Amino acid sequence: MLQEFRENLKGVTATILVGIIIIPFAFFGIDSLFLSGPDNDQAASVNGEKITAFQVQQGIELRRQQILEQFEGIDPTFLTDDQLHGPVVDALVRDAVLYQAARAEGMALSDAAFRDIVASQDVFKRDGKFDPAVYEYTIGRLGYTPKTYRQRVEEEILANQFVGGIFASGFVSPAEVSDFLEINLQERDFHYLTLSLARFVDDIEISDEEVASYYEQQASSFEEPEKLTLEYISLSAESLLDQVKVDDEQVRAQFDAEASQAGGETSWQLAHILVEEQPDGSQEALLTDIQERLAAGESFAELAKTYSQDAGSAQQGGELGSFTQADLPEGFEKALASLEPGQVSAPLTTDSGQHLIKLVSKTEGQLPDFDEQKERIRAELALVAAQEMLPRVVEELKEKSYSVDSLSSVAEEMGLEMGISEPFSRTQGSGIAANPKVLETAYSEDVLEKGYASDVMELQDQDYVVIKLKDRIPAHRKPLDEVRSTIVARLKDQKGAEKAQAKAAELLAKVKGGDNVEDIAVADDIPWQVALNATRFEAQADPRVVAAVFAHPPGEELPVSGQVTTASGDVVVYSVSRVGRADASKVSDEERRGLKASLQQLMATREWNAYEEILVGSAKVVK
Known part of the structure; x- marks a missing residue:
């Protein structure tokens, strides 16, 4: 599905294919043959095109895996099929709508492009080369025929390209960037004092009668269900x-078995250049030329890319991977015996042709230590x-x-x-x-x-x-004694808030009358602060205070003052003494380009969300 692409706009063909391949293997295996046949039940349809029950189950398992990876420690039993079914079906419907929209725009995946994509995937290779038998076996295990697998890949790729095309069309003009800067780089100078709610709550006394009255009036808030x-x-x-x-005998026996299997095996990291034999023997001249160029210091990897006739490894610089003695192709062990890491062998002839083998690295095997392994083995055996x-x-x-x-x-x-x-x-x-x-x-x-x-x-x-x-x-109402402290705290907060608001209104009147915030605060022993050249994003004041201060537009008569209540219940009285206009010329070209890119991303996201809703809303969906 497309959720990850929508989030980060980095759809990669290989990732798509891995998702298609790995998830069914991990969760369904051979059983998928019976879930995805031609008579598979319909779970939903989009404009007459079916979404199968197999697709839904596959999506549920994928989404469950994503959640478990994203939120470590979550109990997987919470993620039931019933909980995930609805969101997964909605996502599949959206994906189907996008694929249909991509087709309607004339987008398609050519046979040649599909062959290139499939041939590049390691899961379909044997000995580094694409193997049709491995390909057919693998997709068959997933319940796909070559035709239905090609359709699945095309759906994913076209839908991702369609979304990417819409996002790439996001556009922001220089004037819009300047307007954004004008608004967001404005400055304010302001003084403010903070009336802490706790200052008024501490001295409030709540009578038993007030508690009892609140308990009866708010009875429903103290109800406990069965x-x-x-x-x-x-x-x-x-x-x-x-x-x-x-x-101990079991632990020792298991250790000995593991040690014999590990065998302290040596491993070799290898690369090669393969030159196929020619009827006229012309490969000898090519091999000699390659050897001379290697001796002159040319890169083995670059020569492999140019001359190696092993299509599976040539573009990786001839890299073959790591081999143990049992894995080495016939004849390789003898050729490696005289090589040090970094050296290249003389030509070695096999059924495939003639090889120049490079020993990239060699790792000597080491036998495990019993004392280090025994507790792990004991725990595993238990x-x-x-x-x-x-x-x-x-x-x-x-x-x-x-x-x-x-x-x-x-x-x-x-x-x-x-x-x-x-x-x-x-x-x-x-x-x-x-x-x-x-x-x-x-x-x-x-x-x-x-x-x-x-x-x-x-x-x-x-x-x-x-x-x-x-x-x-x-079910019952909690006893009064159990909730008494809660009621007292609520009533204190209510009364304290009333007192704080009344005191704030009194102080605000003084500010509006021309008194200085600092003088008022000092006289009443109230904490106060000043913010100079503050922007919307740099001001250290409470967010609600910043919002109130910047709500006063340029051109308003100064000073201007007001009061605002913070999320914690404190009341702030402020006075704005300067409203500064932004100087966009101070923004560097690099910062401006970064801002433009961010705005384009934001605009593209909004435009895409709106367009996607139109597409889904106009589709005929049956669930």
Whole structure:
């Protein structure tokens, strides 16, 4: 989908293809063959063109992955298919509208361009070269035919190019840049004093009668909904680790197995120039020429790009990657034996032709140290053992939690821990009750009304829980004593605000009468400040004060004063003594160009959003 492109305007063909390829592999695998056949259900349509259920499910998994990557630590069970379905369908509809609009403008992806795109992707290569068999196998695993895969790639590329074209058309005139500077580089000089709300609240006394009256008048604000508390047993491989024993012999055996596999293998980073053999033997002269140019100091990478006939590596300067001994092509090991890093071999003949092999680097293998690895191995073996135990323990938990009076006896018998949730309502919970599946199950008839333990639920992969109602707390109004301090604070703030506003009005009248803000503040021991040559973005005052000060336009008779209440409840009295016009000539050409680019981006974004809404609004969409 196009969300990332809309955000940063950096759609890249390779990224598009990777997204198309990787996401289905990661989440669907071979099952996608059954999800994306010709009879796939329709989830929506745009101007008669179908959006399939497979596309929607694919989009849901992609969006879930994006959210998990963006917000570390978020519980994936919150991201249910139901929650993501609507936004994903809306996004697919918009993407379909954009693709149709691109086609209507005559945009298309040629067969030659598509072949170049596909041939450049590593996922379709074998031994560094594009392999049609790998290509067909890979897209087949995704449920695509060559025709439907080409369509998918074209949709992504054309839609991105269409959006990019609209954004590239954003335009801001020099006059608009000057107007922006005129407005935003204006200056103000102003004095202001701040009447802190706390100054008036501290001395206020609130009577019991006032508290009781407020409690009755605002009764609805103190209502508590029905709440529940749960007993629960969480079960995962990690929760079984205490029941797993791993002895030293197992750790040593695993270490030895890993060490033998690692083998302390040496690896070689290689590059080559391949020259195919010719019937007339002309390749020998070319090889000699290349060797002489290498000896003269010419770049191996540049010569590979020019002369190597290995299409898969030539444009990468002949780079082949890293090889261990088992991976080395036949004959290469002998050629490498006499080379030091940076050296090039004599011509080596294989079935592919003749190679000049460059040893880029060599890494000697090192055997791992047992003392450094043993705790990791022990933990990994324990986790594997716990994972193997888990299915059996899940079945045991299902049997033992069925029709019990309390989960505590089950937890004790099975050597597990039972938890008790904090009270939670039908719409909001914390801890275990923050999970939507747990919340829904807790208020089900079987758990809430009949008092049964729930089924053992899988919240996410290999993470299980069973719940049972512990307490049901009816809806009620919080007792007065519980909310008394809250009421007192509210009433103090109300009365304090009234006093602060009245005092501010009194001081403002003095300012308007010609008194100086500084003198007034000093006389009443009130904090005051002055801002000189302040701009809209540089002023250190509260944002509401800055907004009020700059609301006074150039040309207004000075001094001009006013009062404003900040977000924290403090009241500020200010007096503006100077309104300065901007001097745009002080802005450098570089700053002006940067500003113009930013304004063009802003304008293009606004114009695109409006145009996109028109396109979507005029489309015939069926969901």
